Amino acid sequence: MQEIDKKEVIKIVMDELDNRGIIKRSLNSFDNTIKLLYEYPKLKESIKDREEQIEDLKNYGIPSKSKSITSINMGTKREEEDEIIEDNINSLKQHIYRTKVVIRYIDRVLEKVKTDKYYDVIRLYYFEKKTLEQIAEYFDKKRNKDATSPETIRTNKTRLIYEIKTYLFPNDTLTEILGY
Numbered sequence: 001m002q003e004i005d006k007k008e009v010i011k012i013v014m015d016e017l018d019n020r021g022i023i024k025r026s027l028n029s030f031d032n033t034i035k036l037l038y039e040y041p042k043l044k045e046s047i048k049d050r051e052e053q054i055e056d057l058k059n060y061g062i063p064s065k066s067k068s069i070t071s072i073n074m075g076t077k078r079e080e081e082d083e084i085i086e087d088n089i090n091s092l093k094q095h096i097y098r099t100k101v102v103i104r105y106i107d108r109v110l111e112k113v114k115t116d117k118y119y120d121v122i123r124l125y126y127f128e129k130k131t132l133e134q135i136a137e138y139f140d141k142k143r144n145k146d147a148t149s150p151e152t153i154r155t156n157k158t159r160l161i162y163e164i165k166t167y168l169f170p171n172d173t174l175t176e177i178l179g180y
Contacts, residue, residue, distance in 0.1 A: 013105045016098045028176060029169035033161050036168065037126035040106055047099055050092045057085050057092075109167040118156035122164070125157055132157075 017023040022039045023032040062081060113119055124130040124138060132150035139148040166173045 009101060009105060012098055013102045016102050029165045029172035030161060032172070033165040033168055034126075036106065037122065037161075037164075040103075041127050043099055043103055043106075047096055047103075050096050050099075054089050054092050057089055061085060062088075106168070109164060112167055113160055113163055116160060116163075118153075118160060121153055121157045122160055125153075 014023075017036065022036060022043075027035070062085060110122070113122070120138065120142075121135055124135045125132070130138070132153045135153045136148040136150050139153070140146050
């Protein structure tokens, strides 16, 4: 894979997220961070789905249409189908590459907050879809005490989102703070 600079990575990430409708430029950076965290597991899953699509195209070709419509020379038809398959595979590979760039970017950002004692809130809430109550119970078990309230979880979740958003969307965060 080719080496690209940080500005290019950020541009690819933002364009990909915007094109997929994962983030919306009209939303603030906090809301976009939440939306991105919810979509993160699906982004990882989409790579596997696209890799399976590539394998299906290689193994089975393009699903055929009704044979009664065929009026093209069979040799020409096969060449056109091979070209279409190759174009589809290349497009899917490009999507996989761009999705991997987005995932690596998010992973690097999450790595910056992983040492926080409440980091598991992000993982459990956004990636595993646990409730605040379930997460509070998790922390109680982890610490062998019954002192973690759902409100404590909510507060720390919000605090972490503010921290993560600054890394994910630094320009938007500055614009929101400074108003320019």
